[in-house]
Amino acid sequence: MRLRKVLLQCFAGVCIGISALISPAYSQQVPTALLHRAEKNLTRTIVHDIFSPPVASRIYLYANTAAYEALIHGDRAYNSVYGQVKGFPNIPAIPAEGKVNHELAATYAFFQTGSRLVFSEHLLLDSVRVILAAFGEKDSTVYKNSLKFGQAVSDSIMVWSATDNYAATRRKRRYTYSREKGKWTPTPPGYIDAVEPYWSQIRPCALDSAAQFKPVTPPAFSTDTSSAFMKDVREVYTKTQKLSQEEVLIASFWDCNPFYLNTQGHLNFATKKLSPGGHWISIAGQATESARKSWKETAVAYLCTSIALFDGFISCWDEKYRSQMIRPETVINAYMDEKWRPMLQTPPFPEYTSGHSVISAAAATVLTACLGDAFALNDDTETPYGLPVRHFRSFRHASDEAAISRLYGGIHYRSAIVNGQRQGELIGQHVLQKILLKR
Template identity: 30%
Template sequence: MTNYITQYTPSNSPTFASRAFGYIALTMYESVVHGYPDHYSMAGQVNGLEALPLPEIGQDYDWVLSMNAAQAQIIKDIYQQTSDENKLKIDSLEQAIFEHISDTIAPEIAQRSVDYGKSVAHAIFEWSQTDGGHRGYLKNFDKNMVHPSFPGSWKPPLYAQSFSHYPLHPHWGENRTFAKANHELQEPYMIPYDTVPGSPYYEQFMAVYKKEKTLTREEKEAAIWWGDDPDVTFTPPGHSYYIATLVVEEKNPNLITTAEAYAKTAMAVADAFIKCWEWKYQYFSERANTYIPQFIDQEWESFWPDPPFPAFPSGHAIQAAASATILEKTFGNEFVFIDRAHEGRERDEVRDTDFVPRHFNTFWAFAEETANSRFYGGIHTPQDNEAGLEKGKMIAENILALNWKHQ
């Protein structure tokens, strides 16, 4: 349901979606954590969240009902702009689960559980409004922004995903991270600008140029699969949430392990987008669609259209590395799975390529293919991806370092 609402809510973006998943999944965890004495709440640990409602001492709760009520509430709170039809879908799912569970427990326990879940959701939503990204869909593009202009600076391309000549969410990097340690993370190194053939910077774009000339069918399939355009999909953060769901369905862990896996994944991805956007606007770096036509081949166009924001580092790479690291540390290095997220989508006639499900044997393999897909698409250089993968892993490790469980 969370992925459905993400896909079918207007004015969404990867940045806002990452934030939404972070709060929704943390709410999932906090709505059940006090039913498991060996686990710690994130209250007092994550940035600015001092306290949350506590269950009544000595009273019984049904934690599935608590989670159910909390999820329904927080999704509607975070996605205020979604349609009334979508809100009815959320309510319908909440009611169906309530009826299924409540038949077997006392009415007062059921009501107490629902009330507690909603109180947690309300408290987390109230806290969320102070992070800098509240209702971020109302300010996707800052029309008052003055573009920095220097050799190698980002410029709105002619061949792009968006009609906007203003970059997406230029202030997103100022938002509050979930993990305090992620706020302090050092920026990645970027190769200095150069137009001399053979220089390290030039060779980054030459690699993109050469790859576009030799794309295989499999590489084209990867490029369109991981596009996750927010206008037609559940966005890149939603794709990571989808993969977490595949793991949960396969492994079938208990309630708290499930909630913990979602919370860690979504919070890591949310922090990855904040840091990535901070660095994107710090460097304000160009993409291949402006550099290659100017210095290598004036007729060149990328296989995939440019997204409306600066290049370095790669958002796809950083968020995929963050989620893969979390899932790897939670469920083990090796996990064989088939990603069917876009199975059945109509063939991409513009690029003469089909949507073909992806097969992976490890979580890191999905992170690497996600990063490489942007290189195949011609919208990221190797250094964009390398920096993204490296920093995404660090961001995830800072989420994992929070006190989740008694050792």
């Protein structure tokens, strides 16, 4: 409610203060930079609140769905998600008393939805004031209708979100670890409890079920040096002993660990980092901006990416807590080298399949459909964290690098990476087949 009040004040001030500076056609020529800025500010809030990767994907899904639905309502060139996803609400009609500025309504719907899914709503306020001021909608009726419509869309999306079983998973009992040899247990330095062990119970968007694209069974745990499992383990151990400077950079660039824990003596403190999904939302934004895509084309890319990420995490987490595969760090310390540590901190959930591999392949698949197979990009997502820009020849190139980074980082076996990539590709292809946004 506080955000809504502030937004209404901002819009009122904008309507009066800068209407003389814009042309009558301005509201139809709003730069997509405003949408990109809105996405970045939601990501900033997600990072601040330290949401887990699966929960972050849920926030992106509902915020971007609200923005898309408000933006394309009534445009015959685009399809609503209504009728394509089970349980999706029929979006309310545009107010009868006049027109709406769809970009304005979409931005309002985006912020309204996002603000109800994060903890630190206040972090959005400063950016909202600046972003909304850039619209400058001078017609007071249009501006009021835009807010009213954006609010109605957000309300509908929030009603839909309330039925995805998220609230029920918050009330589940604490996860019980298996005592079976070879099963996952928490890892150093924080020995953090299992993250989202019940995420497979969240309602998917495009998938029919969490297990629709269940990957092949991972290599069985074995301490036999000739076993497929120990060959996987040995590769991690050997590779991490001789990483090149480039491989170290790749592992660091794709770390994306919101749970990174600094330990100095008895002092422990967290470093807030981007989630894997947030990195791919950033890639979607950079790519559509460099390609100078329209608002609607940009909204399609953001929404497709969000759906792929959301369903990718559900599918991946379904397998993680089914197979409960032990992490390399635990195996190597117990059977090979008790002093060995991976380059990256091991995330607090089971190993198989690799989450980065799944969601990166899924996101790359849908972005390739939106922007092309050979779309080159310079990714500056990690520059705020002190890392240089990386160049990629295509989305698949970026996805492949994200996947192999987990081997370099010492936190995944190759089988989890390769099978995770296949899992993600199937999810991305299914999203494209199941949900048709552009007619």
